[in-house]
Amino acid sequence: MIDWLGNFFSNRPLSSILDVLLVWYIIYRLIIYARGTRALNLLKGVAIIIAAKFISSTLGLQTIDWLLGQVISWGVVASIILFQPELRKALENLGRNLFRNRKHLRNPSQKLIDDLENALLYMSKRKIGALISIEANEKLDEYIETGTPMNSEISNQLLINIFVPNTPLHDGAVIISDYRIAAASCYLPLSESSLIPKELGTRHRAAIGLGEATDALTLIVSEETGSISIVKHDHLHRDLDQESLRILLNQYLMINEEDKDEQDILDDIRDFFTAKFTQKGGK
Template identity: 50%
Template sequence: MSIEDFDVLKYLAITVDILLVWYVIYKLIMVIKGTKAVQLLKGIFVILIVTLVSDKFNLKTLNWMMEQVLLWGFLAIIIIFQPELRRALEQLGRGRFFSRTGGNEEEQQEKMIEAITKATDYMAKRRIGALISIEKETGMGDYIETGIPLDAKVSSELLINIFIPNTPLHDGAVVLQKNCVAAAACYLPLSESPFISKELGTRHRAALGISEVTDSVTVVVSEETGAISLTKNGELYRDLKLDVFKELLSKEFLTQTKPKQASSARWNWRGKKNG
Protein backbone atom coordinates (compact mmCIF):
# COMPACT_ATOMS: atom_id res chain seq x y z
CA MET A 1 0.00 0.00 0.00
CA SER A 2 1.43 3.36 -1.03
CA ILE A 3 1.67 6.47 1.08
CA GLU A 4 -1.03 8.12 -1.07
CA ASP A 5 -3.46 5.27 -0.35
CA PHE A 6 -2.70 5.55 3.36
CA ASP A 7 -3.47 9.28 3.32
CA VAL A 8 -6.78 8.68 1.50
CA LEU A 9 -7.83 6.06 4.05
CA LYS A 10 -6.82 8.38 6.87
CA TYR A 11 -8.89 11.28 5.52
CA LEU A 12 -11.79 8.92 4.79
CA ALA A 13 -11.74 7.68 8.39
CA ILE A 14 -11.69 11.26 9.69
CA THR A 15 -14.63 12.17 7.45
CA VAL A 16 -16.67 9.16 8.58
CA ASP A 17 -15.81 9.95 12.20
CA ILE A 18 -17.03 13.55 11.85
CA LEU A 19 -20.22 12.48 10.07
CA LEU A 20 -21.02 9.92 12.76
CA VAL A 21 -20.47 12.48 15.53
CA TRP A 22 -22.74 15.00 13.79
CA TYR A 23 -25.41 12.31 13.29
CA VAL A 24 -25.34 11.36 16.96
CA ILE A 25 -25.59 15.03 17.95
CA TYR A 26 -28.51 15.47 15.55
CA LYS A 27 -30.38 12.47 17.01
CA LEU A 28 -29.76 13.77 20.55
CA ILE A 29 -31.25 17.13 19.55
CA MET A 30 -34.29 15.32 18.12
CA VAL A 31 -34.71 13.43 21.40
CA ILE A 32 -34.67 16.55 23.58
CA LYS A 33 -36.54 18.71 21.08
CA GLY A 34 -39.65 20.20 22.66
CA THR A 35 -38.66 19.17 26.20
CA LYS A 36 -37.38 21.13 29.17
CA ALA A 37 -33.85 20.16 28.10
CA VAL A 38 -34.04 22.76 25.31
CA GLN A 39 -34.20 25.49 27.93
CA LEU A 40 -31.24 23.81 29.63
CA LEU A 41 -29.13 24.15 26.47
CA LYS A 42 -30.01 27.84 26.26
CA GLY A 43 -28.96 28.27 29.87
CA ILE A 44 -25.66 26.48 29.25
CA PHE A 45 -24.88 28.81 26.33
CA VAL A 46 -25.60 31.84 28.52
CA ILE A 47 -23.32 30.52 31.28
CA LEU A 48 -20.50 29.85 28.78
CA ILE A 49 -20.80 33.35 27.34
CA VAL A 50 -20.78 34.93 30.82
CA THR A 51 -17.75 32.80 31.74
CA LEU A 52 -15.81 33.93 28.65
CA VAL A 53 -16.71 37.59 29.20
CA SER A 54 -15.80 37.50 32.90
CA ASP A 55 -12.49 35.81 32.08
CA LYS A 56 -11.66 38.34 29.36
CA PHE A 57 -12.40 41.36 31.56
CA ASN A 58 -10.83 39.77 34.64
CA LEU A 59 -14.03 39.72 36.71
CA LYS A 60 -12.67 37.26 39.24
CA THR A 61 -15.69 36.83 41.50
CA LEU A 62 -18.13 36.34 38.63
CA ASN A 63 -15.69 34.03 36.87
CA TRP A 64 -15.32 31.91 40.02
CA MET A 65 -19.11 31.66 40.35
CA MET A 66 -19.49 30.51 36.73
CA GLU A 67 -16.74 27.92 37.20
CA GLN A 68 -18.59 26.48 40.20
CA VAL A 69 -21.82 26.35 38.19
CA LEU A 70 -20.08 24.44 35.40
CA LEU A 71 -18.31 22.18 37.90
CA TRP A 72 -21.47 21.06 39.71
CA GLY A 73 -23.88 21.59 36.86
CA PHE A 74 -23.34 18.13 35.36
CA LEU A 75 -24.65 16.45 38.53
CA ALA A 76 -27.61 18.83 38.63
CA ILE A 77 -28.44 18.04 35.00
CA ILE A 78 -28.60 14.31 35.73
CA ILE A 79 -30.96 14.88 38.67
CA ILE A 80 -33.25 17.49 37.10
CA PHE A 81 -33.50 15.97 33.63
CA GLN A 82 -33.68 12.32 34.63
CA PRO A 83 -36.97 11.74 32.67
CA GLU A 84 -35.47 13.04 29.41
CA LEU A 85 -32.30 10.96 29.88
CA ARG A 86 -34.38 7.89 30.66
CA ARG A 87 -36.50 8.43 27.53
CA ALA A 88 -33.36 8.71 25.37
CA LEU A 89 -31.92 5.50 26.81
CA GLU A 90 -35.25 3.72 26.27
CA GLN A 91 -35.27 4.75 22.62
CA LEU A 92 -31.69 3.55 22.26
CA GLY A 93 -32.63 0.21 23.81
CA ARG A 94 -35.60 -0.20 21.46
CA GLY A 95 -33.45 0.57 18.45
CA ARG A 96 -35.43 3.71 17.65
CA PHE A 97 -32.54 6.07 18.23
CA PHE A 98 -31.10 5.50 14.75
CA SER A 99 -34.40 4.88 12.99
CA ARG A 100 -35.60 7.17 10.25
CA THR A 101 -39.05 8.24 9.15
CA GLY A 102 -40.64 6.06 6.49
CA GLY A 103 -41.70 7.40 3.13
CA ASN A 104 -45.41 6.74 3.79
CA GLU A 105 -45.73 9.42 6.47
CA GLU A 106 -48.05 11.50 4.28
CA GLU A 107 -50.35 8.52 3.80
CA GLN A 108 -50.38 7.82 7.53
CA GLN A 109 -51.30 11.42 8.27
CA GLU A 110 -54.14 11.24 5.76
CA LYS A 111 -55.48 8.18 7.60
CA MET A 112 -55.10 10.01 10.90
CA ILE A 113 -57.07 13.00 9.61
CA GLU A 114 -59.80 10.72 8.25
CA ALA A 115 -60.05 8.91 11.60
CA ILE A 116 -60.21 12.16 13.60
CA THR A 117 -62.80 13.65 11.23
CA LYS A 118 -65.02 10.57 11.35
CA ALA A 119 -64.80 10.30 15.14
CA THR A 120 -65.40 14.03 15.61
CA ASP A 121 -68.48 13.93 13.36
CA TYR A 122 -69.88 10.95 15.29
CA MET A 123 -69.30 12.56 18.71
CA ALA A 124 -70.55 16.00 17.65
CA LYS A 125 -73.89 14.57 16.45
CA ARG A 126 -74.35 12.78 19.78
CA ARG A 127 -72.90 15.58 21.95
CA ILE A 128 -70.11 13.44 23.35
CA GLY A 129 -67.43 15.72 24.82
CA ALA A 130 -63.92 15.15 23.48
CA LEU A 131 -60.45 16.67 23.68
CA ILE A 132 -57.78 15.49 21.22
CA SER A 133 -54.34 17.12 21.03
CA ILE A 134 -52.04 16.32 18.08
CA GLU A 135 -48.31 16.76 18.56
CA LYS A 136 -46.31 18.62 15.91
CA GLU A 137 -42.73 19.85 16.35
CA THR A 138 -42.83 20.65 20.06
CA GLY A 139 -42.69 17.45 22.08
CA MET A 140 -45.57 16.65 24.46
CA GLY A 141 -43.84 13.95 26.48
CA ASP A 142 -44.47 15.73 29.78
CA TYR A 143 -48.23 15.75 29.15
CA ILE A 144 -48.30 12.19 27.80
CA GLU A 145 -46.77 10.99 31.07
CA THR A 146 -49.75 12.40 33.03
CA GLY A 147 -52.17 10.03 31.27
CA ILE A 148 -52.64 6.33 30.61
CA PRO A 149 -50.22 5.08 27.90
CA LEU A 150 -51.86 3.33 24.95
CA ASP A 151 -49.37 3.43 22.05
CA ALA A 152 -52.11 2.33 19.63
CA LYS A 153 -52.84 3.00 15.97
CA VAL A 154 -55.26 5.86 15.38
CA SER A 155 -58.78 4.79 14.42
CA SER A 156 -62.13 6.48 14.65
CA GLU A 157 -63.53 3.56 16.63
CA LEU A 158 -60.79 3.83 19.25
CA LEU A 159 -61.23 7.59 19.65
CA ILE A 160 -65.01 7.24 19.98
CA ASN A 161 -64.72 4.47 22.58
CA ILE A 162 -62.27 6.49 24.66
CA PHE A 163 -64.67 9.42 25.03
CA ILE A 164 -67.87 7.44 25.69
CA PRO A 165 -69.18 8.89 29.01
CA ASN A 166 -68.47 7.05 32.26
CA THR A 167 -65.62 4.99 30.79
CA PRO A 168 -62.24 4.95 32.60
CA LEU A 169 -60.42 7.02 29.95
CA HIS A 170 -63.04 9.57 28.90
CA ASP A 171 -62.05 12.24 31.44
CA GLY A 172 -59.05 14.13 30.10
CA ALA A 173 -57.29 14.56 26.78
CA VAL A 174 -56.08 12.11 24.17
CA VAL A 175 -52.61 12.94 22.84
CA LEU A 176 -51.66 11.79 19.34
CA GLN A 177 -47.96 11.42 18.63
CA LYS A 178 -46.43 10.31 15.32
CA ASN A 179 -49.82 9.20 13.96
CA CYS A 180 -50.45 7.02 17.04
CA VAL A 181 -52.61 7.39 20.14
CA ALA A 182 -49.84 7.88 22.68
CA ALA A 183 -52.01 8.24 25.80
CA ALA A 184 -55.49 9.01 27.08
CA ALA A 185 -56.82 10.74 30.20
CA CYS A 186 -53.97 13.25 29.99
CA TYR A 187 -53.91 16.53 31.88
CA LEU A 188 -53.37 19.66 29.78
CA PRO A 189 -52.53 23.10 31.21
CA LEU A 190 -55.48 25.50 31.42
CA SER A 191 -55.10 28.85 29.72
CA GLU A 192 -54.53 31.71 32.16
CA SER A 193 -55.56 34.44 29.72
CA PRO A 194 -57.88 36.99 31.38
CA PHE A 195 -59.62 37.62 28.04
CA ILE A 196 -61.22 34.18 27.72
CA SER A 197 -65.01 34.25 27.79
CA LYS A 198 -66.56 32.71 30.89
CA GLU A 199 -68.85 30.77 28.58
CA LEU A 200 -65.95 28.47 27.66
CA GLY A 201 -65.63 25.28 29.68
CA THR A 202 -62.63 23.35 30.93
CA ARG A 203 -62.06 21.52 27.63
CA HIS A 204 -61.78 24.76 25.66
CA ARG A 205 -59.53 26.32 28.29
CA ALA A 206 -57.27 23.26 28.25
CA ALA A 207 -57.18 23.31 24.44
CA LEU A 208 -56.19 26.97 24.46
CA GLY A 209 -53.70 26.37 27.26
CA ILE A 210 -51.79 23.64 25.42
CA SER A 211 -51.81 25.73 22.22
CA GLU A 212 -50.13 28.57 24.13
CA VAL A 213 -47.16 26.46 25.28
CA THR A 214 -46.76 24.09 22.28
CA ASP A 215 -47.39 24.15 18.54
CA SER A 216 -49.88 21.28 18.81
CA VAL A 217 -53.29 21.29 17.14
CA THR A 218 -56.12 20.45 19.54
CA VAL A 219 -59.66 19.36 18.70
CA VAL A 220 -62.60 20.02 21.03
CA VAL A 221 -66.13 18.66 20.84
CA SER A 222 -68.54 20.46 23.15
CA GLU A 223 -70.60 18.23 25.40
CA GLU A 224 -73.30 20.91 25.76
CA THR A 225 -73.79 21.92 22.11
CA GLY A 226 -71.89 19.35 20.04
CA ALA A 227 -69.95 22.20 18.40
CA ILE A 228 -66.57 21.37 16.87
CA SER A 229 -63.65 23.63 17.76
CA LEU A 230 -59.93 23.67 17.03
CA THR A 231 -57.05 25.51 18.67
CA LYS A 232 -53.52 26.31 17.52
CA ASN A 233 -50.98 28.99 18.42
CA GLY A 234 -53.24 30.42 21.11
CA GLU A 235 -56.17 30.90 18.71
CA LEU A 236 -59.58 29.26 18.88
CA TYR A 237 -61.57 28.28 15.78
CA ARG A 238 -65.10 27.51 16.93
CA ASP A 239 -68.39 26.21 15.53
CA LEU A 240 -66.64 24.66 12.54
CA LYS A 241 -68.49 22.81 9.83
CA LEU A 242 -67.10 19.36 9.21
CA ASP A 243 -65.60 20.19 5.80
CA VAL A 244 -63.88 23.33 7.13
CA PHE A 245 -62.63 21.38 10.14
CA LYS A 246 -61.10 18.76 7.86
CA GLU A 247 -59.51 21.47 5.71
CA LEU A 248 -57.86 23.04 8.75
CA LEU A 249 -56.42 19.68 9.79
CA SER A 250 -55.22 19.00 6.26
CA LYS A 251 -53.53 22.40 6.12
CA GLU A 252 -51.59 21.64 9.30
CA PHE A 253 -50.52 18.07 8.51
CA LEU A 254 -50.60 17.60 4.73
CA THR A 255 -48.04 19.53 2.70
CA GLN A 256 -50.05 19.71 -0.55
CA THR A 257 -53.41 20.83 0.86
CA LYS A 258 -54.60 24.44 0.97
CA PRO A 259 -57.94 25.20 2.62
CA LYS A 260 -60.37 27.49 0.82
CA GLN A 261 -62.75 28.47 3.63
CA ALA A 262 -60.58 28.07 6.74
CA SER A 263 -59.84 31.78 7.01
CA SER A 264 -63.50 32.58 7.60
CA ALA A 265 -63.90 30.04 10.37
CA ARG A 266 -61.98 31.78 13.12
CA TRP A 267 -64.01 32.70 16.14
CA ASN A 268 -62.70 35.53 18.31
CA TRP A 269 -62.94 34.10 21.80
CA ARG A 270 -62.40 37.53 23.35
CA GLY A 271 -65.77 38.68 22.06
CA LYS A 272 -69.33 37.43 22.41
CA LYS A 273 -70.41 33.96 21.55
CA ASN A 274 -71.85 33.62 18.05
CA GLY A 275 -75.39 32.31 17.78
Protein backbone atom coordinates in the same frame (compact mmCIF):
# COMPACT_ATOMS: atom_id res chain seq x y z
CA MET B 1 -6.79 1.29 19.97
CA ILE B 2 -6.02 4.87 18.90
CA ASP B 3 -3.19 3.67 16.61
CA TRP B 4 -5.53 1.06 15.07
CA LEU B 5 -8.20 3.68 14.39
CA GLY B 6 -5.59 6.01 12.89
CA ASN B 7 -4.32 3.31 10.53
CA PHE B 8 -7.88 2.28 9.69
CA PHE B 9 -8.91 5.79 8.61
CA SER B 10 -5.62 6.67 6.88
CA ASN B 11 -5.60 3.58 4.65
CA ARG B 12 -9.27 3.82 3.58
CA PRO B 13 -10.56 7.30 4.46
CA LEU B 14 -13.86 7.43 2.53
CA SER B 15 -14.91 3.80 2.80
CA SER B 16 -13.99 3.60 6.48
CA ILE B 17 -15.96 6.72 7.36
CA LEU B 18 -18.97 5.37 5.45
CA ASP B 19 -18.53 2.03 7.21
CA VAL B 20 -18.51 3.62 10.67
CA LEU B 21 -21.50 5.84 9.87
CA LEU B 22 -23.53 2.86 8.65
CA VAL B 23 -22.72 0.87 11.78
CA TRP B 24 -23.76 3.76 14.03
CA TYR B 25 -26.97 4.24 12.03
CA ILE B 26 -27.84 0.56 12.39
CA ILE B 27 -27.20 0.74 16.14
CA TYR B 28 -29.35 3.88 16.37
CA ARG B 29 -32.25 2.26 14.50
CA LEU B 30 -32.02 -0.82 16.71
CA ILE B 31 -32.25 1.32 19.84
CA ILE B 32 -35.21 3.28 18.42
CA TYR B 33 -37.04 0.07 17.52
CA ALA B 34 -36.27 -1.63 20.84
CA ARG B 35 -37.31 1.35 22.98
CA GLY B 36 -40.34 0.45 25.06
CA THR B 37 -39.97 -3.31 24.43
CA ARG B 38 -38.18 -6.10 26.25
CA ALA B 39 -35.63 -6.15 23.40
CA LEU B 40 -34.11 -3.00 24.88
CA ASN B 41 -32.96 -4.99 27.93
CA LEU B 42 -31.33 -7.44 25.54
CA LEU B 43 -29.40 -4.63 23.83
CA LYS B 44 -28.25 -3.32 27.21
CA GLY B 45 -26.99 -6.77 28.15
CA VAL B 46 -25.19 -7.15 24.81
CA ALA B 47 -23.53 -3.75 25.27
CA ILE B 48 -22.30 -4.73 28.75
CA ILE B 49 -20.89 -8.06 27.52
CA ILE B 50 -19.10 -6.41 24.59
CA ALA B 51 -17.63 -3.76 26.89
CA ALA B 52 -16.47 -6.46 29.33
CA LYS B 53 -14.95 -8.44 26.43
CA PHE B 54 -13.00 -5.39 25.27
CA ILE B 55 -11.74 -4.64 28.80
CA SER B 56 -10.72 -8.24 29.48
CA SER B 57 -8.91 -8.44 26.14
CA THR B 58 -7.10 -5.15 26.81
CA LEU B 59 -6.03 -6.20 30.32
CA GLY B 60 -4.99 -9.67 29.18
CA LEU B 61 -7.53 -11.59 31.27
CA GLN B 62 -7.43 -14.68 29.07
CA THR B 63 -9.90 -16.91 30.94
CA ILE B 64 -12.57 -14.23 31.24
CA ASP B 65 -11.92 -13.18 27.64
CA TRP B 66 -12.43 -16.78 26.46
CA LEU B 67 -15.64 -17.17 28.50
CA LEU B 68 -17.09 -13.93 27.18
CA GLY B 69 -16.18 -14.99 23.65
CA GLN B 70 -18.20 -18.17 24.12
CA VAL B 71 -21.12 -16.18 25.51
CA ILE B 72 -21.09 -13.89 22.49
CA SER B 73 -20.82 -16.80 20.03
CA TRP B 74 -23.71 -18.77 21.52
CA GLY B 75 -25.65 -15.64 22.51
CA VAL B 76 -26.49 -14.88 18.89
CA VAL B 77 -28.26 -18.23 18.49
CA ALA B 78 -29.99 -17.88 21.88
CA SER B 79 -31.20 -14.37 21.02
CA ILE B 80 -32.75 -15.56 17.76
CA ILE B 81 -34.66 -18.26 19.64
CA LEU B 82 -35.76 -16.08 22.56
CA PHE B 83 -36.70 -13.00 20.55
CA GLN B 84 -38.11 -14.67 17.45
CA PRO B 85 -41.45 -12.76 17.64
CA GLU B 86 -39.69 -9.37 17.89
CA LEU B 87 -37.33 -10.21 15.02
CA ARG B 88 -40.24 -11.32 12.83
CA LYS B 89 -42.13 -8.12 13.61
CA ALA B 90 -39.05 -6.02 12.80
CA LEU B 91 -38.63 -7.73 9.42
CA GLU B 92 -42.32 -7.27 8.64
CA ASN B 93 -42.08 -3.56 9.48
CA LEU B 94 -38.97 -3.24 7.33
CA GLY B 95 -40.78 -4.78 4.37
CA ARG B 96 -43.81 -2.53 4.82
CA ASN B 97 -41.67 0.60 5.10
CA LEU B 98 -39.66 -0.23 1.99
CA PHE B 99 -42.56 -1.15 -0.27
CA ARG B 100 -45.47 0.86 1.06
CA ASN B 101 -47.47 3.11 -1.25
CA ARG B 102 -45.53 6.20 -2.32
CA LYS B 103 -48.45 8.53 -1.77
CA HIS B 104 -48.79 7.33 1.79
CA LEU B 105 -45.06 7.86 2.25
CA ARG B 106 -45.35 11.50 1.19
CA ASN B 107 -48.60 12.10 3.02
CA PRO B 108 -48.70 10.15 6.28
CA SER B 109 -51.08 12.77 7.67
CA GLN B 110 -53.95 11.80 5.36
CA LYS B 111 -54.99 8.81 7.48
CA LEU B 112 -54.68 10.92 10.63
CA ILE B 113 -57.03 13.54 9.17
CA ASP B 114 -59.56 10.91 8.09
CA ASP B 115 -59.57 9.21 11.49
CA LEU B 116 -59.86 12.49 13.38
CA GLU B 117 -62.71 13.72 11.18
CA ASN B 118 -64.69 10.48 11.48
CA ALA B 119 -64.19 10.28 15.26
CA LEU B 120 -65.10 13.93 15.89
CA LEU B 121 -68.26 13.78 13.75
CA TYR B 122 -69.37 10.55 15.45
CA MET B 123 -68.85 11.97 18.93
CA SER B 124 -70.43 15.29 17.98
CA LYS B 125 -73.69 13.64 16.93
CA ARG B 126 -73.87 11.73 20.23
CA LYS B 127 -72.56 14.59 22.43
CA ILE B 128 -69.57 12.61 23.64
CA GLY B 129 -67.08 15.04 25.15
CA ALA B 130 -63.55 14.79 23.76
CA LEU B 131 -60.19 16.56 23.97
CA ILE B 132 -57.44 15.60 21.50
CA SER B 133 -54.06 17.34 21.20
CA ILE B 134 -51.64 16.74 18.30
CA GLU B 135 -47.97 17.43 18.93
CA ALA B 136 -46.27 19.78 16.45
CA ASN B 137 -42.69 21.09 16.70
CA GLU B 138 -42.69 21.55 20.47
CA LYS B 139 -42.63 18.32 22.45
CA LEU B 140 -45.51 17.52 24.81
CA ASP B 141 -43.60 15.04 26.97
CA GLU B 142 -44.41 16.81 30.23
CA TYR B 143 -48.13 16.51 29.49
CA ILE B 144 -47.85 12.95 28.14
CA GLU B 145 -46.29 11.90 31.45
CA THR B 146 -49.43 12.99 33.33
CA GLY B 147 -51.60 10.45 31.49
CA THR B 148 -51.77 6.73 30.82
CA PRO B 149 -49.17 5.60 28.23
CA MET B 150 -50.60 3.91 25.15
CA ASN B 151 -48.21 4.16 22.17
CA SER B 152 -51.00 2.88 19.92
CA GLU B 153 -51.79 3.20 16.26
CA ILE B 154 -54.48 5.76 15.53
CA SER B 155 -57.96 4.70 14.47
CA ASN B 156 -61.26 6.51 14.74
CA GLN B 157 -62.74 3.51 16.59
CA LEU B 158 -60.05 3.67 19.26
CA LEU B 159 -60.45 7.43 19.71
CA ILE B 160 -64.21 7.03 20.12
CA ASN B 161 -63.85 4.20 22.63
CA ILE B 162 -61.42 6.20 24.75
CA PHE B 163 -63.95 9.01 25.26
CA VAL B 164 -67.04 6.89 25.87
CA PRO B 165 -68.46 8.13 29.22
CA ASN B 166 -67.72 6.17 32.40
CA THR B 167 -64.69 4.39 30.91
CA PRO B 168 -61.30 4.58 32.70
CA LEU B 169 -59.63 6.94 30.18
CA HIS B 170 -62.45 9.25 29.14
CA ASP B 171 -61.42 12.09 31.46
CA GLY B 172 -58.56 14.29 30.30
CA ALA B 173 -56.91 14.62 26.90
CA VAL B 174 -55.56 12.22 24.32
CA ILE B 175 -52.15 13.32 23.03
CA ILE B 176 -51.00 12.26 19.56
CA SER B 177 -47.27 12.26 18.84
CA ASP B 178 -45.55 11.09 15.64
CA TYR B 179 -48.82 9.74 14.21
CA ARG B 180 -49.47 7.54 17.27
CA ILE B 181 -51.61 7.89 20.38
CA ALA B 182 -48.90 8.56 22.96
CA ALA B 183 -51.16 8.71 26.03
CA ALA B 184 -54.73 9.19 27.20
CA SER B 185 -56.30 10.83 30.26
CA CYS B 186 -53.63 13.55 30.22
CA TYR B 187 -53.84 16.82 32.14
CA LEU B 188 -53.47 20.07 30.17
CA PRO B 189 -52.78 23.53 31.60
CA LEU B 190 -55.91 25.67 32.06
CA SER B 191 -55.87 29.14 30.56
CA GLU B 192 -56.35 32.06 32.92
CA SER B 193 -57.41 34.43 30.16
CA SER B 194 -60.38 36.67 31.00
CA LEU B 195 -61.28 36.86 27.29
CA ILE B 196 -62.59 33.29 27.14
CA PRO B 197 -66.40 33.31 26.87
CA LYS B 198 -68.15 32.19 30.05
CA GLU B 199 -70.15 29.51 28.26
CA LEU B 200 -66.98 27.58 27.36
CA GLY B 201 -66.10 24.80 29.78
CA THR B 202 -62.96 23.16 31.11
CA ARG B 203 -62.12 21.34 27.87
CA HIS B 204 -61.99 24.60 25.90
CA ARG B 205 -60.03 26.34 28.66
CA ALA B 206 -57.50 23.46 28.72
CA ALA B 207 -57.18 23.54 24.92
CA ILE B 208 -56.56 27.29 24.95
CA GLY B 209 -54.09 26.88 27.82
CA LEU B 210 -52.08 24.35 25.82
CA GLY B 211 -52.24 26.64 22.78
CA GLU B 212 -50.80 29.48 24.85
CA ALA B 213 -47.90 27.29 26.02
CA THR B 214 -47.09 25.25 22.89
CA ASP B 215 -47.72 25.03 19.15
CA ALA B 216 -49.90 21.92 19.51
CA LEU B 217 -53.23 21.59 17.70
CA THR B 218 -56.14 20.71 20.00
CA LEU B 219 -59.59 19.43 19.00
CA ILE B 220 -62.61 19.69 21.28
CA VAL B 221 -66.06 18.13 21.24
CA SER B 222 -68.47 19.74 23.69
CA GLU B 223 -70.34 17.33 25.93
CA GLU B 224 -73.18 19.83 26.41
CA THR B 225 -73.82 20.89 22.79
CA GLY B 226 -71.84 18.43 20.66
CA SER B 227 -70.16 21.34 18.86
CA ILE B 228 -66.65 20.86 17.46
CA SER B 229 -63.88 23.40 18.07
CA ILE B 230 -60.21 23.67 17.13
CA VAL B 231 -57.48 25.60 18.95
CA LYS B 232 -54.09 26.52 17.51
CA HIS B 233 -51.97 29.04 19.41
CA ASP B 234 -54.44 31.83 20.31
CA HIS B 235 -56.90 30.99 17.50
CA LEU B 236 -60.18 29.36 18.56
CA HIS B 237 -62.41 28.05 15.76
CA ARG B 238 -65.86 27.28 17.20
CA ASP B 239 -69.00 25.46 16.05
CA LEU B 240 -67.41 23.81 13.01
CA ASP B 241 -69.47 21.86 10.50
CA GLN B 242 -68.02 18.96 8.50
CA GLU B 243 -66.74 21.12 5.64
CA SER B 244 -65.11 23.68 7.95
CA LEU B 245 -63.57 20.90 10.05
CA ARG B 246 -62.05 19.26 6.99
CA ILE B 247 -60.53 22.51 5.74
CA LEU B 248 -58.92 23.33 9.09
CA LEU B 249 -57.57 19.81 9.58
CA ASN B 250 -55.98 19.97 6.14
CA GLN B 251 -54.59 23.42 6.88
CA TYR B 252 -52.92 22.41 10.11
CA LEU B 253 -52.03 18.74 9.52
CA MET B 254 -51.69 18.01 5.80
CA ILE B 255 -48.20 17.52 4.37
CA ASN B 256 -48.61 19.31 1.05
CA GLU B 257 -47.50 17.41 -2.04
CA GLU B 258 -47.35 20.57 -4.14
CA ASP B 259 -45.30 23.65 -3.41
CA LYS B 260 -48.28 25.93 -2.99
CA ASP B 261 -47.54 29.32 -1.46
CA GLU B 262 -48.54 29.46 2.23
CA GLN B 263 -50.20 32.84 1.84
CA ASP B 264 -52.46 31.48 -0.92
CA ILE B 265 -53.62 28.72 1.44
CA LEU B 266 -54.40 31.20 4.22
CA ASP B 267 -56.24 33.47 1.77
CA ASP B 268 -58.38 30.56 0.55
CA ILE B 269 -59.32 29.65 4.14
CA ARG B 270 -60.05 33.27 5.04
CA ASP B 271 -62.30 33.69 1.99
CA PHE B 272 -64.14 30.47 2.83
CA PHE B 273 -64.91 31.45 6.42
CA THR B 274 -65.82 35.01 5.40
CA ALA B 275 -68.40 33.59 3.00
CA LYS B 276 -69.69 31.16 5.62
CA PHE B 277 -70.18 33.82 8.28
CA THR B 278 -71.73 36.22 5.76
CA GLN B 279 -74.31 33.59 4.82
CA LYS B 280 -75.14 32.99 8.50
CA GLY B 281 -75.35 36.69 9.26
CA GLY B 282 -72.36 36.45 11.58
CA LYS B 283 -69.66 38.98 12.10
